[in-house]
Amino acid sequence: MIGRLVKDRVLAAKQAINELYNTGYYGRPKGDTLELTLIEAAYLLYKKKLDIELNGRILGFEEFFTEASKMQQYFELKYIVYKDLRERGFYVQPSVTDFRVYPRGGHPGKTPARSFVYVRSERIPMPLPDLFTSLNAADNVHKQMVLAIVDEESDLTYYEVKKVNVKGAMPAISSQGDLIRATLLEDRVIVWDASSSQHLHLDGFYGKPLDDERLQLSLVESAYLMQRGLISIGSSDTAGFLDIDGFSVVASSIEPDFLRKYKAYANLRDSGLVPKTGFKFGTHFRVYSQVSLTGKMPHSEYLIHAIPWDHVFMLPVMSRAVRLANSVRKRMLYAVEDRDTIAYVDIGRIKM
Amino acid sequence: MIGRLVKDRVLAAKQAINELYNTGYYGRPKGDTLELTLIEAAYLLYKKKLDIELNGRILGFEEFFTEASKMQQYFELKYIVYKDLRERGFYVQPSVTDFRVYPRGGHPGKTPARSFVYVRSERIPMPLPDLFTSLNAADNVHKQMVLAIVDEESDLTYYEVKKVNVKGAMPAISSQGDLIRATLLEDRVIVWDASSSQHLHLDGFYGKPLDDERLQLSLVESAYLMQRGLISIGSSDTAGFLDIDGFSVVASSIEPDFLRKYKAYANLRDSGLVPKTGFKFGTHFRVYSQVSLTGKMPHSEYLIHAIPWDHVFMLPVMSRAVRLANSVRKRMLYAVEDRDTIAYVDIGRIKM
Numbered sequence: 252m253i254g255r256l257v258k259d260r261v262l263a264a265k266q267a268i269n270e271l272y273n274t275g276y277y278g279r280p281k282g283d284t285l286e287l288t289l290i291e292a293a294y295l296l297y298k299k300k301l302d303i304e305l306n307g308r309i310l311g312f313e314e315f316f317t318e319a320s321k322m323q324q325y326f327e328l329k330y331i332v333y334k335d336l337r338e339r340g341f342y343v344q345p346s347v348t349d350f351r352v353y354p355r356g357g358h359p360g361k362t363p364a365r366s367f368v369y370v371r372s373e374r375i376p377m378p379l380p381d382l383f384t385s386l387n388a389a390d391n392v393h394k395q396m397v398l399a400i401v402d403e404e405s406d407l408t409y410y411e412v413k414k415v416n417v418k419g420a421m422p423a424i425s426s427q428g429d430l431i432r433a434t435l436l437e438d439r440v441i442v443w444d445a446s447s448s449q450h451l452h453l454d455g456f457y458g459k460p461l462d463d464e465r466l467q468l469s470l471v472e473s474a475y476l477m478q479r480g481l482i483s484i485g486s487s488d489t490a491g492f493l494d495i496d497g498f499s500v501v502a503s504s505i506e507p508d509f510l511r512k513y514k515a516y517a518n519l520r521d522s523g524l525v526p527k528t529g530f531k532f533g534t535h536f537r538v539y540s541q542v543s544l545t546g547k548m549p550h551s552e553y554l555i556h557a558i559p560w561d562h563v564f565m566l567p568v569m570s571r572a573v574r575l576a577n578s579v580r581k582r583m584l585y586a587v588e589d590r591d592t593i594a595y596v597d598i599g600r601i602k603m
Numbered sequence: 604m605i606g607r608l609v610k611d612r613v614l615a616a617k618q619a620i621n622e623l624y625n626t627g628y629y630g631r632p633k634g635d636t637l638e639l640t641l642i643e644a645a646y647l648l649y650k651k652k653l654d655i656e657l658n659g660r661i662l663g664f665e666e667f668f669t670e671a672s673k674m675q676q677y678f679e680l681k682y683i684v685y686k687d688l689r690e691r692g693f694y695v696q697p698s699v700t701d702f703r704v705y706p707r708g709g710h711p712g713k714t715p716a717r718s719f720v721y722v723r724s725e726r727i728p729m730p731l732p733d734l735f736t737s738l739n740a741a742d743n744v745h746k747q748m749v750l751a752i753v754d755e756e757s758d759l760t761y762y763e764v765k766k767v768n769v770k771g772a773m774p775a776i777s778s779q780g781d782l783i784r785a786t787l788l789e790d791r792v793i794v795w796d797a798s799s800s801q802h803l804h805l806d807g808f809y810g811k812p813l814d815d816e817r818l819q820l821s822l823v824e825s826a827y828l829m830q831r832g833l834i835s836i837g838s839s840d841t842a843g844f845l846d847i848d849g850f851s852v853v854a855s856s857i858e859p860d861f862l863r864k865y866k867a868y869a870n871l872r873d874s875g876l877v878p879k880t881g882f883k884f885g886t887h888f889r890v891y892s893q894v895s896l897t898g899k900m901p902h903s904e905y906l907i908h909a910i911p912w913d914h915v916f917m918l919p920v921m922s923r924a925v926r927l928a929n930s931v932r933k934r935m936l937y938a939v940e941d942r943d944t945i946a947y948v949d950i951g952r953i954k955m
Contacts, residue, residue, distance in 0.1 A: 297814055312817075313786075313795045317839045320788040327788055331813075373882050374790065374858055402882035403821040403858075404811045405791065434665075436672040436679055438726065439757065443665045459756045462649055462686075465664075467679075469755040487669045506726055506755075530725050530754035533923020568920075571885020575927045 254285075254292060256305045256315075259322050261292035263301070271300065276342040276359050288345050289319040289326060290333045297334075325370065332370050332399045335407055339603055343368075348385045352397070352603075366395040368409075373402040377564040379587065386412055386596075397601070400566055408600060410573065415584065415597045417553065419524030420541040424455035424481065431482040433468065435493065438505045440473040440484055442466040451476070456525050456542040469528060470502040470509060471516040478517070508557070515557035515586035518593040529554050532575055534583075550580070555595075557586045573598055606637075606644055608657045608667075611674050613644035615653070623652065628694040628711050640697050641671040641678060642685045649686075677722065684722045684751045687759055691955055695720075700737045704749070704955075718747040725754040729916040731939065738764055738948075749953070752918055760922065760952060767936065767949045769905065771876030772893040776807035776833065783834040785820065787845065790857045792825040792836055794818040803828070808877050808894040821880060822854040822861060823868040830869070860909070867909035867938035870945040881906050884927055886935075902932070907947075909938045925950055 252270055254261040263271065263278070267285040271277040277295060278287040287295070295301035296312055303310050310318070320326040329349060336343050342353040344364070351364035367389040371377055382398075389396035398410040431447040433440045441461065442448045448466035451457040457476065458466040468476070476482045477495055484493050486501075493501065502509040512535050519526045519538060526536040537551040554576045562585075576583035577600060585596045604622055606613040615623065615630070619637040623629040629647060630639040639647070647653035648664055655662050662670070672678040681701060688695050694705040696716065703716035719741040723729055734750075741748035750762040783799040785792045793813065794800045800818035803809040809828065810818040820828070828834045829847055836845045838853075845853070854861040864887050871878045871890060878888040889903040906928045914937075928935035929952060937948045 316793075317786060317788060321839060325789070327791060327819075334814075372790065400882075402880050403791070403823075404880045404882075405813070405819045406811065406880070406882070408883060434669060436669060437677070438724065439679060439755070441668075441679075459758065461683075461757070467757045471755075487673060528754050528756045528758070530752075530756075530758070530919055531760060531922055531926060533919045533926070567882055567885045570883055571923060571927055574883060574885070575923055575930065578927065578930045 252300065253302045253304055253309075254287060254295075256292075256303055256310070256318075259289055261287040261289065261301075261303055263287065267301075271295065276344070276353075279344070289323055290330050290345075293319055293330055294334055294337060325372065327405075328372055328401045329370050331401055331405050332368065332407060336368070336603065341603070348388055348396075349399075351394075364394060366397045368397045368399050370399045370401065371566065373400055373566045373570075375566075377566060377569075379558065379560060379562040379564065382412065382564070382596075386414070390414070397603070398598075400570070408570065409603050410598050411601045413597050415595050417519070417524060417538075417584070417595055418522050419519075419539070421456075421520075421523050421525050421539075423479075423520075423523075424451070424457070426481055430480070431476075432485065433473065433482050434485045434487055435473075435498070435501065436487050438470070440468040440470070442468065442482070451481075453544050456527070456539075456544065470506060471513050471526075474498060474502060474513050475517055475520055511557045511559060511588060514588060515555065515593055518586070519555070526555065527551070529556075532579070532581075534572065534576075535586075537581070552581060553584050554581050555584045555586050557588075560587055560589065562587070569598065573600055604652065605654045605656055605661075606639060606647075608644075608655055608662070608670075611641055613639040613641065613653075613655055615639065619653075623647065628696070628705075631696075641675055642682050642697075645671055645682055646686055646689060677724065679757075680724055680753045681722050683753055683757050684720065684759060688720070688955065693955070699740055700748075701751075703746075716746060718749045720749045720751050722751045722753065723918065725752055725918045725922075727918075729918060729921075731910065731912060731914040731916065734764065734916070734948075738766070742766070749955070750950075752922070761955050762925065762950050763953045765949050767947050769871070769876060769890075769936070769947055770874050771871075771891070773808075773872075773875050773877050773891075775831075775872075775875075776803070776809070778833055782832070783828075784837065785825065785834050786837045786839055787825075787850070787853065788839050790822070792820040792822070794820065794834070803833075805896050808879070808891075808896065822858060823865050823878075826850060826854060826865050827869055827872055863909045863911060863940060866940060867907065867945055870938070871907070878907065879903070881908075884931070884933075886924065886928075887938075889933070904933060905936050906933050907936045907938050909940070912939055912941060914939070921950065925952055 254263040263285045265283045268280045277291050278285045303315050342358045344351045348367045348369040350368040352366045354365040369385045386396050396412045398412055400408045433442045445464040457472050458468040461467050516526050525539040525542045529537040532554050534554040534556040536555045538553040538555055539551045573583045587594045606615040615637045617635045620632045629643050630637045655667050694710045696703045700719045700721040702720040704718045706717040721737045738748050748764045752760045785794045797816040809824050810820040813819050838845055868878050877891040877894045881889040884906050886906040886908040888907045890905040890907055891903045925935045939946045
């Protein structure tokens with residue numbers, strides 16, 4: 252079987268429709284011709300199912316592969332992913348986001364595709380808006396979105412990306428009368444009174460005991476409790492009290508991304524979840540569905556990192572975050588500020 | 604027992620030497636007086652072993668703690684670490700790097716201190732030169748260096764930091780005659796010849812097979828094999844061959860930290876180790892002591908990240924790297940360019 256290289260396509264005669272399309276769903280029949288992408292053609296050349304002709308001459312694999320990689324950006328990356336998917340037994344067609352992949356047992360003309368696969372190099376930073384474009388393209392037609400990342404040694408990792416809703420079962424804490432007095436010392440807040448400390452810690456899992464009487468609150472916890480009208484925060488410097496704006500200014504000077512973190516924190520708490528620091532995991536939060544200190548400490552379900560809408564993912568960093576989350580049986584979620592609300596994007600490794 | 608707050612010290616009379624120093628090794632006897640740091644005094648106040656007087660008035664815990672945090676930077680952080688170490692049963696004394704900690708069963712005057720503890724807030728970036736200053740201070744007097752990191756919720760994580768030597772048992776690969784021909788395509792290098800591909804992969808664990816004939820090499824592998832006179836790399840653009848400088852320029856344009864990575868790579872290979880990409884772990888390399896493809900694939904021992912000497916650690920990022928390495932039973936090492944050589948710094952979580 253011979254195909255002719257014409258610009259960035261390889262065209263084969265009618266017989267190819269029978270031999271390549273009808274048996275393996277390679278290419279797309281266009282009238283009496285089968286049209287193949289460079290990637291499909293390279294794979295068929297490797298499989299010795301196709302010879303490729305240019306100007307009356309048959310090209311060897313090295314020659315065709317080298318030419319194709321000049322014609323199409325990221326040709327090798329995409330070839331590696333295409334070959335891998337094919338060798339795992341999937342039928343694959345080109346798509347707006349690199350590839351459409353059919354479910355096992357399905358094929359073009361019989362079943363709709365199941366996944367959109369988006370190929371990226373480990374080395375190339377991935378802007379969140381690009382990821383959202385692909386995710387929305389997949390969502391709109393109810394496809395699974397798969398991110399295929401090729402590392403410097405051409406190893407492949409597949410990730411499923413999806414938007415999720417999160418919800419917990421933690422009851423909101425109630426006021427016990429007067430505002431609870433607390434003091435901002437350097438970069439943390441201390442509640443001095445023993446019974447208030449216990450109330451906040453035991454009933455809401457806020458803060459961490461400094462000792463058996465006093466409680467330390469993090470900056471986001473303090474801002475949330477202040478916003479909810481439960482505590483008042485004095486400044487050790489001025490001996491006066493801070494309002495929420497004043498506190499935010501101080502907190503932002505201590506922690507430059509305080510406001511972004513706080514918005515995600517407040518949204519999680521408002522959704523009945525219990526976010527605590529995720530420092531040990533390198534993320535902003537680890538998140539529990541519910542915590543009762545009288546029972547056994549539950550397992551936290553999510554690691555959540557708050558990012559701006561124009562965040563750029565460094566893929567080695569993302570890979571590490573997801574791998575670590577999965578190794579401790581948690582989901583890795585990114586909390587993205589989306590106008591007045593927060594969108595949660597779940598990124599998890601999958602086997603294809 | 605009463606102590607007087609004098610500047611940033613608390614001074615107690617002779618009796619305190621008996622009651623506080625001789626029984627618990629709090630403070631330092633200076634003639635007839637026991638001198639306590641603010642941290643020691645706050646802890647003794649909390650333990651109700653000491654009252655603190657200023658201008659004839661006894662200070663409450665809140666008042667003293669608030670004053671002390673104004674007088675000493677990171678007072679609360681250091682208090683939290685001091686309290687934790689004390690409650691774990693260690694005797695602790697102040698030191699150039701925050702604290703000296705005595706071994707279990709040891710105490711001042713009887714045994715030398717075992718560790719230097721250096722306290723940092725999770726939020727404050729840690730420059731590598733600062734870490735080296737502390738590490739060298741500890742090394743010079745043969746102490747263990749411990750980094751105590753306090754997170755935003757005042758949870759503590761201890762890390763041991765040490766310089767290590769690394770060495771593997773992989774024999775260097777030998778030339779089989781002619782230079783092996785390879786081509787740089789976009790951001791990776793392909794070896795086209797089947798027997799050369801096998802030699803590089805099977806005998807040196809270089810590259811990854813593209814298929815049963817061809818081998819893909821990463822940029823650092825390619826540079827190392829070129830430097831060792833084993834391969835020649837053609838450019839698909841110019842149809843000419845690249846020299847090592849030309850290749851480095853191209854590689855650096857693909858991967859901005861190529862040269863730093865390459866220096867660590869070459870040093871590891873020269874030490875008989877087998878570095879492969881650590882992308883899945885979010886580091887530059889995972890490193891094997893030896894690899895034989897005829898046997899079972901061994902477990903890689905290290906994750907190694909190459910950093911410049913003026914690197915600034917973001918502690919949540921460092922925490923994630925160490926946690927992930929430990930969760931897959933590897934050591935996390937940083938390869939630091941140190942003039943013409945590479946220093947390896949091992950950072951691992953420890954329980955005190």
